[in-house]
Amino acid sequence: MSGPRPTVPLVVESPLREPDGMGGFRLTWQEVGRIWAEMRSGAGAERLAEVGAQSVVTWRITVRAAPAGDPRRPRPEQRLRLGEGAHARRFRIEAVAESDAGGRWLVCVAKEEAPA
Structure with missing residues (x-):
């Protein structure tokens, strides 16, 4: 069985x-x-926002585990950014859990933030 294929830079x-x-x-x-x-x-959902309905998508983002205390180890109050500038996408981390018994991978459950 092969593991995750981390191909997206965040x-x-x-x-x-x-x-x-x-x-x-x-x-x-x-x-x-x-x-x-x-x-x-x-899963996707729709929520009511100030200017009408807004689509919300939950993402499962798998990353290599970094040691506890390492700034690259994602935490729930953080976010992940894909891209730069005005077209960057941002994902608010809601939960983080180890995805394998050896603790080599972390799964971040995140929701994509609407552009500011």
């Missing part, structure tokens, strides 16, 4: 809260690592 991003100059904060994203992944789309 960037791991962590959220940062930065002062907005008016006493509050704004959320920005900082690159913390680059990884290769296998991506498989899952």
